[in-house]
Amino acid sequence: MEHRRKSMFFDLDGTLLGISRVLHPDTRLELMRAKERGDKIYLCSGRPPVYLQNDICREFPFDGMVACAGGVVYVGDEKIYENQIRPEVLEETCEALTACGATIQFDTAQGTYCSPKYMEDFGRILQDAGIMPTAMSKRMKLENERLERLGINKPMNRWHKGVPVQKIVFTAVDRTGLDHNINRFREHFAFNPFFQTSKGLSGELIPLDCTKEHGIRKVLEYTGASWEDTAGFGDSLNDLEMLKAVRIKVAAVYAPEEVRAVADYLFEDPDQGGLARVLKKIEEVR
Numbered sequence: 001m002e003h004r005r006k007s008m009f010f011d012l013d014g015t016l017l018g019i020s021r022v023l024h025p026d027t028r029l030e031l032m033r034a035k036e037r038g039d040k041i042y043l044c045s046g047r048p049p050v051y052l053q054n055d056i057c058r059e060f061p062f063d064g065m066v067a068c069a070g071g072v073v074y075v076g077d078e079k080i081y082e083n084q085i086r087p088e089v090l091e092e093t094c095e096a097l098t099a100c101g102a103t104i105q106f107d108t109a110q111g112t113y114c115s116p117k118y119m120e121d122f123g124r125i126l127q128d129a130g131i132m133p134t135a136m137s138k139r140m141k142l143e144n145e146r147l148e149r150l151g152i153n154k155p156m157n158r159w160h161k162g163v164p165v166q167k168i169v170f171t172a173v174d175r176t177g178l179d180h181n182i183n184r185f186r187e188h189f190a191f192n193p194f195f196q197t198s199k200g201l202s203g204e205l206i207p208l209d210c211t212k213e214h215g216i217r218k219v220l221e222y223t224g225a226s227w228e229d230t231a232g233f234g235d236s237l238n239d240l241e242m243l244k245a246v247r248i249k250v251a252a253v254y255a256p257e258e259v260r261a262v263a264d265y266l267f268e269d270p271d272q273g274g275l276a277r278v279l280k281k282i283e284e285v286r
Contacts, residue, residue: 007225008034009044009066009216009242012056014235014252016043018271023059026276031060034279042066042219044212046167046192046204046238049074050111050152066215069206069238071166072109073218081218082109083210084164089188093205096184097170100177106159107167107204111152113159119144121171125200128173168205169194175201192238206238213241231282233267233275234259250278 010016016023031041043052043065049072052065064075073081085093097104103118123140147153168189172178178201182191189205196202212234220227232242235252236259243249243262251263253274260266265282268274 004229005038005040005225006034006229006231006248007040007042007216007220007223008231009042009212009219009233009246011234011236011239012043012045012047012052014254014270015233015239015267015275016056016270018269020271022271023056024270024273024276026273027270027279028060030276030279030283034283035061035063037283040064040223040225042216044216044232044234044239044242045069046107046206048072048107048111048152048166049079049109051147054150054152064219066212066219068107068109068166069204070211070213070215071107071207073215075219075222079109080222081215082164083166083207083214085166085168085188085207087161090165090168093168093185093188096181097168097172097178100172100181101174102170102172102178104156105169105171106156106163106165107169108159108163108165110163111147111154112169113154113156113163115156118171121173121200122202124173125171125195125197125202128197128200129195166210167207169203170205171200171202173200175199190238190241192236204238211241212238213245216242216245248282250282 040063043062046069049067066073071083103121104115105118106113185205190208191203193203228247230246231248232246233250235255237256240259249263250265251259253266253268265278267278
C-alpha cells in the first residue's frame with residue numbers, strides 16, 4: 001500500500017519531552033523514520049518561537065512550528081502568520097489579573113516578558129503542589145538564567161506596545177480573587193490551567209480566535225496538505241482543539257480527561273520511550 005504522507009504536529013512539554021527535558025533516542029529515531037517516509041514533522045507548542053529555536057529545534061530538523069499556542073506559525077524558516085491580542089483586550093485583562101493579585105507573563109514572538117515576582121510566585125505554586133523538589137528547583141533556576149542571557153526571558157519593563165502579545169500567562173499564590181473573576185476572561189480567551197493548589201493557581205489565557213487548531217490550519221493552507229493526512233500529539237487542555245481537528249489523535253495517559261476522551265491512541269512517559277512506541281504502532285496499522 002502506498003504511504004500517504006502525513007503532517008504531524010507535536011506538543012513539546014509533556015509530549016516530546018518529559019521531566020528530563022531530553023528527546024528520547026527512540027523518539028528521535030521514529031521521527032527520523034517518519035521524515036524519511038516523506039512525513040512532515042511540526043512543533044505545536046505554547047512556547048514562543050525564539051525559545052523553540054534555541055532549544056528543541058537544535059536537536060531535530062523540524063519542518064516548521066506552530067508556536068505561542070497558535071499565535072505564531074513558521075513553515076521552514078519562513079514566518080507565515082502572526083496573531084496578536086487586541087490592545088484594548090490586553091489592557092483590560094491585565095488590569096483585572098493584577099487587581100486579583102496575579103503576576104503576569106506576556107508570550108510574544110520575540111520571547112517572554114515577566115512582571116516582577118512572576119517566577120518567584122510560579123516556583124511557590126510548584127512547591128505547594130509538591131512537584132518541585134530541590135534538584136528541580138535548581139534546574140529551573142539555571143534554565144531561567146540561560147534564557148535571560150539569551151534575551152528570551154525579559155523583564156516586563158522592557159515590553160512596549162509595539163511588541164504584539166500572542167498569549168497571557170499568569171500566576172496567583174492566592175487564587176481567591178481569580179476564582180471569583182475567571183469567567184470574565186472567557187469572552188475573549190480559553191483558560192488552560194498549568195498548576196492548581198488549594199491556595200494558588202497558574203495558567204494561560206489563549207485567544208479564542210487563535211488556538212493550535214488555527215495555527216495548523218495556516219500550515220495546511222500554506223503547504224496544500226489535507227486535514228485527512230494530519231496527526232496531533234498532546235497532553236494538556238491547550239491541545240484539545242488540535243486533537244479534535246486532526247485525523248489521528250494521540251494524547252498522554254496523564255492528560256486531562258476531556259483530552260484523553262478524544263484520543264485514538266494514548267502514550268506513556270516520553271522519558272521512557274512511551275511516545276516512540278505509539279509512533280511505531282501508528283505506522284504499523286496504517
